[in-house]
Structure formats: C-alpha cells, structure tokens
Amino acid sequence: MAHQAIILNVMIASPSDVAEERQLVRDAIYEWNTIHSKQFGIMLNPIGWETHVAPQMGGRAQEIINKQILENSDILIGIFWTRLGTSTGEYVSGTVEEITKHVEKEKLASIYISQKAYPNNINVEQLQLLRQQTTTWMDQGLLDFYDNHIDFKQKIKNHLTLHLQDNEYIQGIINNLNSSNPISQVISKQRIELNDAMIQIITNSGKFNTDVQFLRHLGGVSFHVGELGLNLKDGRELAKWQDAIESLTQYGLLKDRGYKGELFHLTNEGWKAFDQLQTQLKENKIILHL
Template identity: 40%
Template sequence: MAYSANVLRVMIASPSDTIEARDAVETAIHGWNGANAQTKQTILQSWRWETSSVPILGGHPQSLINSQGVDESDIVFALFGSRLGSPTPDAVSGTVEEIERAIEQGKPVHLYFSTAQLPNDVDTAQLDGLRAFKSEISKRGLLGEFSNASQLEYEVWKAIEYDIANLSLGVPVLKAADRGVRFSVQPRQEREIRSYDRKGKPRYSTRHWLEITNDGGQDAEEVVFEPVGERISLHLATDGTPTTVHAGQTRLLNVVHSMGGGDPNILRIRWKENGENKDRDFHVG
C-alpha cells in the first residue's frame, strides 16, 4: 500500500577501522524503517561515502564528501575505534571535519567510541590523536560508547527515536503531479417504463447517456461535444454551446441512437487547455 512519508538522510561517518560498526548503524536504520516507516510516516536513508558518493573531479575528495554527504544529510552518526583518521587540508581528520561541518549547520550529531579490545597492531600515534580529540569534544556534549555491534544498534535506534521526536517533521503531504485535463467517457443505459398498454402491461424504452469525467487536475475550458462521421447514428442532446468541465467534475450527456447509420459511435471532445486547442475521440458504442 502506498503512503506518504518524510525522508531523512542519515550519514555514517568514521575512519577506516570501523567497518563492522558502520554496518551495525545501517542495520539499525533498516530495522527502524521496517518497524516504523509507515506508522510514523518517516523513512531513513543511510549515506556512506564508499557506497553512496558519486565519483567526480573538481575538488579535494573531502570537500566533495562534505557537499554530497554532510550538506545533504539530516542526521550524522560518527564512529571511532582506535583511529582518528587521515588529516585533510582543513582538519585533523576527515571524520572530524564532517562532524564540525554538521555541527555548524545545526544538525543532530551522535558520536560513539568503541570500548572493545584494541588490535595488536594499533597505531599509537592515531590512538593518541583519538584520545586527545575525545577529551576535547567531551566538553561540548554527551558521548556514547559501544562494546559490540548489537549494543551499537540499540544505541542508534535510541538516538533515532530522540531525533524523530525533536525534529518536528509534521505530517508529510503527497504532492500530486499536475496531470492537466484528462477526460474519460463511460456509456450508460437504463430500461424505463414509457407507457402502459390496454391490459396494463408496461411498455419499455431504453434511455442512453454518457458519463463524461475530467479526471485531471486542471479545468477544461470551452468544451464542445460532437459525434464523428458522415453517416452517424449517435445524436447528442446538446445545443453545442461551449462549457467548462472542472477538474474532478462529471457531466451527464443524453444521447439517442438512430437506425441506418453506418459509422461507429464516436464522440469527439474539443476543449481549450492553457490557451491551446485540444481534442480527443472516444468509442462509445
């Protein structure tokens, strides 16, 4: 079943040593969508530079990630293991630059640091830089920690619920595309009593009419209905005066079928739309 929803992009930022943690965030996002997207009318779209960025030349790689990822995201999750990341022209690491840029733009930023056992080949310089950054950033907000993927998934889910409650998204509106004028024609008939004979038995006749509907999103102006053909058997109960058929409106047009006509019953509708003359033929018999 189709439904309208707000779509939020969630950026996953981290150095290269947190692949499992990045996957855990994405798993949490998919799980939240499955459980809540329809009822909360909100869909989360994950963004990871390695799978979501578009390869393009014209700037430093980090500046391109910033414009494609950070600037277009609504929520940012930043993860750290034992590395701070590679430096950029403007920051001590790409992840740090992404965090600072998102904070400047007023976006929710959630930082999580791994408490798992450090790898045997840990880069001590990177580790020292990470600890210094953690000490400094801890003065600017609350930090999160995780020891495994399952715990991180829970923390991400909790953060998402917090963000959804505080973003004041409102009720999404599904904007319908402007479909212009779209006519549909349905032939109808009904058997009705015309009179009674001397014995009181009813005499019947069949009344025919056309249901003409403008299913589009725009009014049809200067509308004229006319039968098509040289030997027509379809006669319309109209004086030919142009009329307006509003969007969503249905008109009933009485018709009479006569004997002897050899052409198929075709109704032509002429109208004006955005100042342009248009017409369409409908087979109605």
C-alpha cells in the same frame, strides 16, 4: 499498503577501522524503518562515501564528499574505535571535518566510541589523536560508548527513536514539510477509534496525572494507572490490556519512558485526547480527531 513518509538522510561517518559498525548502523536503520516508518511517517536513508559518492576532479577529496552527501544529510552518526582518521589539510581528519561542518549548521549529530579490546597492530599516534578529540567533544556535548556489537546496534535504534520524537532540528523539518504540503496536513489528522480499555487508560492517566505501569513478573503482570490496578494472569485479559497500550503507543498518545514496555506517559496528543474524552465520553467507543 503504501503510505506517505518524509525521507531523512542519515550519514555514517567514521575512519576505516569500524567497517563492521558501519554495516550495523545500516542494518539498524533498515530494521527501524520496518518497525517505525509508518508510525512516525518517516523513512531513514543511510548514506556514506563508499555508496553515495561518485569520482570527481576539481577540489579537495573531502570537499567533494561534503558537497555530494554531507550537505544533504539531516542526521550524522559518527563512529570511532582506535583511529581518528587522515588529515584533510584543514581539519585533523575527514570525519572530524564532517562532524564539525554538520554541527555548525545545527543539524543532529551523534558520536559513538568503541571500548572494545584494541587490536595488536594499533597505531598509537592515531589513538592519541582520538583521545584528544574525544576530550574536546565531551566539552561540547554528550557522547556514547559501547563495548560489543549487539549493544551498539540496539543503542542506534533506541537513540534514533528518541531523536525523531524530541530533536528540535528534526521536528522543524517535519513541521515545515507538513505546513507546506496540504496532503500531509490531511493525513496528519487521524481518525482514532478507542475501545473501552484504551479509554480507561487515557482517562485514568489524565485524571490522576500518572504514568501507566505494565510491570512483568513471575506471577503475571502488574498493571496500574490512576485508580485502575490489576494483576493480570489470565491470557485473554493480559492480551486485552497489552493490545490497548500498544495501540495507544502506535497512535502517538502514549510514549514508552524506558523502551522496555513497562512505563508509559501521555504525549501531547494523548493529553488532547484526554481533554476530548472529558466532553465527548458518552458511550464505550468514541472517535477522536487528532
């Protein structure tokens, strides 16, 4: 079924020694879209110089890249391993120029640095430049490091979810587009039908101001929220409460604290739902307008 979504451009910026990681970022973004685009109302579009830049004369090569793709990017993902890149004449490397100009506009930039074993033909001068730049960046923000491709790809997906939930720049884009689009405003008003299990979770979490715990162990699942505490062993009961948590998360009323599906807390919309329940809870099912 078709759904409306805001498209955000994600620029992949890196020197030439991380070609595999560039493709992993694209794969991670496509997988994120498949799972989350409908829930968030956002579609991420990976872009890079090798796929989105056309030949053009009349300026510095990096300046042309900046105009064709960097200026239209909302998110930048920078990746490094052994190289910093080639000087552009104005900056120590093209990737550094892209990151610097992107950050100057207060847009979202995430930098990842590989700690994999170095190849035999390593360029020592490039490695030293990268280490110097890494030290500079560590004084300006938070970097992340990885040592294998599986870990790197999962980090990308997890961090994209975090940013799209909490980043001020991204939230500003979403709010501005929604406020100027009457159709978006109507769509954002969800009609949410809650079953008894979902109501109990929201009510207990809000009343006792506590997290929802769904802890898996060899004997089953320990499920706790407020006064509600269950040791779920029966398959039917386990499925009921797990489905309730997943539905509340998809509606944006709960948020996974650790991305392991074990600890959740009420979102701002979840607290609004709790407030409505206090005055409207008269039967086992209720429709919320959020």
